[in-house]
Amino acid sequence: SKFGEYGGQYVPEALMPAIEELDDAYRRYVLENEDGFVDEFRERLRDFGGRPTPLQRADRLSERYDTDLFLKREDLLHGGAHKLNNALGQVLLAKYMGKERIVAETGAGQHGTATAMAAAHLDVPCEIYMGERDINRQRPNVFRMRLNGAAVNPVTTGRGTLKEAISETMRDWATTVETTHYVIGSVVGPHPFPTMVREFQSVISEEARRQFDDQVGGLPDSVVACAGGGSNTMGAFSRFVSDESVDLYAVEAGGSSLAVDEEEGVAPNSASLSTGTEGVLHGARTKLLQDRDGQIVESHSVSSGLDYAGVGPELAYLVDEGRVTPVTVDDDAALEGFHRLSQTEGIIPALETAHAVAWLEQATSEQLGDSVVVCVSGRGDKDLESVIEETASREIPNAPDMDVFSGGMR
């Protein structure tokens, strides 16, 4: 249950039995395929989710960076992001465990929509907690959840964002733990979540590793993935961790600056691996953005999906071990990356993914090596509105002319 000193189970006592029950279920169903859980999960990932997703050679970017560049196309997964791998796994596991109800939290709405889809597909009642401010900023995702039959519970405490939604979901779970499963959306939270979510997401690297070998032969020299909480990161890295020759780059959101404003309690970035310090948040010991007292500071990124003050404990450990190299890309560069992939490959990426793409521009050829796999964690449809606003307010050299959109999307 630990990754070095990271991880653990820092949760209220009331949740401990549920976490132990989950750990037991994880071992039996996921690790030992009891009742054919893994078979059903794989089948549903294929038929409902659309796996395997392609590993696509990006011809024009390969030329630009003078390397063989491959895109692992998680944007093609049902729902438009890698999130479904985990949501489907956990909702299915909850069914195997006999749970009657699903709760989940969501910030930008991607995990909420994935969970709502999985719950509709598997016919399990589902409630999603979401900060009121996030609800107002992510209306299409809220609507998608409602369409899938999920209840969306607005969280009005605090600033009404992801942090408050997580706390509120924990509270729901603490009250209903006997009948309810809490679908955590990333490789964070108390054990066994970081391990379990990583295993559900590992299908990304499992496929990519096999596809690379089939299409090119051997192993890539490097794997690049963006890192917020870190679920696509661990998914993309997991099956390469023991291949010492493969360099692993976790691209964090550098936001507008890597410095922390202690006065305001704000870190204008989400770079917990690069700049965070050890601490305990949301059930696990990991790297955090915190002030010197240990209060969690407000993080920031142009990509709301990366905007989180913590990170998965396993990633923190792999960074300390030197196995994963954390790097950062700031907001402006991420927007450039967004436009670059859209224009050169015909793939409009999520703003999260745009960070991974953008880093290629600042990486050295030694870092990239002769072959690179980049995880395209999601598609950008959800971010169109943000991209219009953010691009209009900055100097992004490769952006298309935005005049026609001066009135926004409507």
Add this chain to the structure above:
Amino acid sequence: SKFGEYGGQYVPEALMPAIEELDDAYRRYVLENEDGFVDEFRERLRDFGGRPTPLQRADRLSERYDTDLFLKREDLLHGGAHKLNNALGQVLLAKYMGKERIVAETGAGQHGTATAMAAAHLDVPCEIYMGERDINRQRPNVFRMRLNGAAVNPVTTGRGTLKEAISETMRDWATTVETTHYVIGSVVGPHPFPTMVREFQSVISEEARRQFDDQVGGLPDSVVACAGGGSNTMGAFSRFVSDESVDLYAVEAGGSSLAVDEEEGVAPNSASLSTGTEGVLHGARTKLLQDRDGQIVESHSVSSGLDYAGVGPELAYLVDEGRVTPVTVDDDAALEGFHRLSQTEGIIPALETAHAVAWLEQATSEQLGDSVVVCVSGRGDKDLESVIEETASREIPNAPDMDVFSGGMR
């Protein structure tokens, strides 16, 4: 070049040489795999597009309709709809033909976005004509095209919708025909377009046929697809046409009524197969919505992607031959179908697709048979705004509570 009396090449003389050149290129590259065209097309469909798409058993709908119901998941194709199959094929063909430039028209924006994606991917300059009114109604799709580097040319003539955009694109092509390829978006237009687009889309039924045989064994009893211009319809039917035991149902938009208002020149539906009469439009003889003089009337559907007064000539022929059965679903029922698939299967369909889903509710068990394949032509993200508006203004019994969205999506 004909399907019975349907089809043909009713175009201005200036376009005839280009059409002959295209016909020749179609034969050589697509039918005879010259220069390995077909191999490259298949590879790009797989790696860039995400093929094969799954054939998913819909457990809950199967139970509801007491049949084995399978969904052919074209919504998982890159871009979110079957449109890329054709756009990628034609843009690649244009490259093989040495054309330097792509033009296309778009109504709801789906074909425009698919073409822009394919053109960015293959590095071909691309201009999309789109009615000004459609531009204002489909801003996210306009933005996606711009992001992919395509020029979007507003068409201000007439009512500023698809019809005018088609005429304008024809005009561009008539002027630039020697260097430019016109990517028509459906199985319409002059020969060889209806045949060629059908062949590019046939991958849908080719896969579905094989997948059904692998997963179930044998052939399905029926195949259901929505029909506007008819490209997903012909794609879903094509490889089953010679299997006499497989019933083929083309679900048209019944709109608000199947009657034609000759006074106003409006058909409040898009049911050209069910209610249209033979005539000549946009280069082909086919079934049309027209008044008794032969003027094309304004069609209507809650789904802008089905909103077209014509239909592919091959479909018209197959209907006359009795091979394809045309049926209709009205706007209200389509919205119900939209909500039903979203809630029961966790798949938010395009409003086009919602028509196919909705028809299951009114089909007899004899029509459906023991096994049904439904083509999920696209995902519904593009339609969220419309669905909110349209659902709010009607009595849709199975819709979620919309109060939270009374202010629209923003």
Add this chain to the structure above:
Amino acid sequence: MSRLDEAFADGPAFVPYLALGDPDLESSLEYVRALDRGGADVIELGLPFSEPIAEGPTIQSAVVRSLSGGMTPTKFFDAVETLDVDAPLVCMTYYNLVYQFGGSEARSASEDASGGTASEGAGPRPFVERAAEVGIEGFVVPDLPAEEAGPLREACDEFGLDLIFIVAPTTRGERLERIMERTSGYVYVQARLGVTGAKADVSDQTGASLDRLDRWDLPKAVGFGISSGEQAREVVAAGADGVIVGSALVDIVAEGTSAASQTASGDVAEGHENGDSTEAVADRLETLARELKRGALAGAERAQSERT
């Protein structure tokens, strides 16, 4: 020799186009008479179709105005029947209108008989028959290529009407042969790629096209983009037997219409003071017609002098 061939017999022909019913039926008939007075040798009358894919923005707008005014094929023929002009008349329209005409009765009958199955258009014959009755001499159908023209060609032959095909700069070899075999009256030589619309220069492609057509005796009328007497002169000097002018004339109608509709909301008298009455527009059309005809004649003199 048909009346159309004859129109080209005494020197270069001036062939103006107007959409009937633009902006309303009465005015447009007045405009046709003005073109006749201005020296038209043949007049192409547009019967508007809702999807005019071969037209540029100018003529498309005329089509929209005419349709908004309630123009139909029946009204078109009725109006032509009353029209008393010297120049022979050609109907320019799209094939669906030709194909559907007379079909409503046929359709109702077939629906009665078969219990509501979709019926087919009546085919081109009723259209041609009615056109012949009202004095139309021929047709231009821009979306009907030679390959699909069999039925219409037959009907024209039956009623003694001409069927004029368009030859594009890209039309060569076998296609050209096939088209020229089916054409009668005159051949419509498309001056450049693209759609109809007034342009400032005469395309180089025109000369090449005329050269390719040299071995056929049929009169060659050049259209697409001719807007001035000077251009008419150049085209005829280059070997054309006539000039077809549409958009430049329609522009005059459009300007008059838009001026009139602008003042309609203000003082009606002002519209007349501005000279935007039907008569004023007709005068302007007649003036441009005369210029174009003079240009064509000048071109013919130059061609004549070069030949001698």
Add this chain to the structure above:
Amino acid sequence: MSRLDEAFADGPAFVPYLALGDPDLESSLEYVRALDRGGADVIELGLPFSEPIAEGPTIQSAVVRSLSGGMTPTKFFDAVETLDVDAPLVCMTYYNLVYQFGGSEARSASEDASGGTASEGAGPRPFVERAAEVGIEGFVVPDLPAEEAGPLREACDEFGLDLIFIVAPTTRGERLERIMERTSGYVYVQARLGVTGAKADVSDQTGASLDRLDRWDLPKAVGFGISSGEQAREVVAAGADGVIVGSALVDIVAEGTSAASQTASGDVAEGHENGDSTEAVADRLETLARELKRGALAGAERAQSERT
């Protein structure tokens, strides 16, 4: 026997909770004194953490108010050091604050030494040491399960402080054993599943939990949802050695605060007339404290009479 055990020795203990710094430091110290006057046997002082995952909305809001007012661990300890009350004090907070305390100096040192590598928290020892200095008797850390509590338990032992664990209705068997082995001072019996918050009824689960704990001598204080003297009576009658009350008291602070802030924009004198001065809120807290204490005592009498 620690001061905490002692507090339970003379009959049922009343254990109130307040977040220090809510709504400001001075007022909250006044409120703590009022609880002391009202008969508190132990007082739990909340040191607010930015992510209070175990709290309900009431206490979460108190935490937000306190943090907005600038509360920090250092200020917390400094304030406690000046506080002169009879009841022993317990600090209730989350583990990250315990873990990080004193780390800023350690961190700077390590950054100097290692050239900027991310450093670690100083661990629980400096926090416990400082708490002991200022007169804190023990800790409740709701996000620290027994399994992760080794270092804090050690530090508490070193400085002679108690570490109180929470036992939930779902805690049974081996887990219960493990927790009870590590608990000292008293055990915090969670009356129901969920988070903190005042409720109208006493949970059935409480009796079952107390039964499970019967074989341990450690005082059992029941919390979560107790808001009235009547409830306090029932809980003690059911076998509890004390009642922990938080949200009901924080509600009084919140009401006073919100009334004060409402009138702050109007006439300040009105705020005092409404009785929403710090003194008035303190009076109300003292009154409720007395009621709760009386309830607990009544419950003990009943339990006593049942036993005899």
